[in-house]
Amino acid sequence: MALAHQFAMENPLIQAEAVEATEFRELAARHFVSGVPHTVINDGKSHLVGAVPEANLLAEIQRTLELA
Amino acid sequence: MPELLNEQTREEIRQVFKNLKEPVRILFFGTQEQCDYCSETRQLVEEVSALSDKLNLTVHDIQVDDLLAHKFNVDRVPSLVVASLDGQQVSDHGIRFSGIPSGQEFSAFINALALVSGRDSGLSQQTRAFLKNIDTPILLQVFATPT
Numbered sequence: 001m002a003l004a005h006q007f008a009m010e011n012p013l014i015q016a017e018a019v020e021a022t023e024f025r026e027l028a029a030r031h032f033v034s035g036v037p038h039t040v041i042n043d044g045k046s047h048l049v050g051a052v053p054e055a056n057l058l059a060e061i062q063r064t065l066e067l068a
Numbered sequence: 069m070p071e072l073l074n075e076q077t078r079e080e081i082r083q084v085f086k087n088l089k090e091p092v093r094i095l096f097f098g099t100q101e102q103c104d105y106c107s108e109t110r111q112l113v114e115e116v117s118a119l120s121d122k123l124n125l126t127v128h129d130i131q132v133d134d135l136l137a138h139k140f141n142v143d144r145v146p147s148l149v150v151a152s153l154d155g156q157q158v159s160d161h162g163i164r165f166s167g168i169p170s171g172q173e174f175s176a177f178i179n180a181l182a183l184v185s186g187r188d189s190g191l192s193q194q195t196r197a198f199l200k201n202i203d204t205p206i207l208l209q210v211f212a213t214p215t
Contacts, residue, residue, distance in 0.1 A: 001210050002180070006183060006191050007208065009161050009183060009188070009191075011202050013203070013206060014208065015162035015205070016163055017209045018164065018167075018169065018212060019166045020105075023168070028211055031211070037210055065202070065206075
């Protein structure tokens with residue numbers, strides 16, 4: 001979680017939300033969250049399952065932006 | 069309600085908070101309506117923010133303070149926003165918690181407070197350079213569970 005929050009610090013357009021999956025089951029189910037941590041980018045444009053290093057999260061954001 | 073944090077945990081957090089640099093505003097959003105974890109979350113952040121004078125907590129009702137909630141993109145309860153506080157100026161960094169930050173999320177919450185207090189992401193120069201140039205909104209939702 002810390003990593004996503006660190007990313008948010010760099011740009012006001014980046015929002016990083018830690019979601020407690022058992023409290024918000026519908027939201028978790030909508031994004032097919034089964035294991036945690038699970039990162040959802042831009043409401044399902046892409047997903048990262050498991051804890052990932054900085055370079056991987058950055059690469060996934062880049063990929064998401066290219067898809068858009 | 070009895071205290072959620074025992075004295076040992078409080079002392080550990082106090083040690084971490086010794087390194088806090090700048091003031092932090094924590095906004096809590098709850099509701100008077102049905103909400104399983106609102107009162108417990110509120111109590112937890114009250115106990116945590118009492119451990120450092122650099123932490124400044126404000127408590128809000130998502131229905132009563134709907135304009136504020138909208139300003140901070142808060143549409144779930146309980147929600148926490150961790151922002152910078154400089155004088156009276158609150159600066160949002162997009163850092164949110166939806167649901168109670170307990171269990172594994174508790175350390176994430178403490179880390180977020182330290183992160184915002186330091187006003188620095190700690191990321192590599194390459195990552196910073198890329199993120200700063202992003203001109204469309206990015207939402208990162210990291211799902212976790214307490215255990």
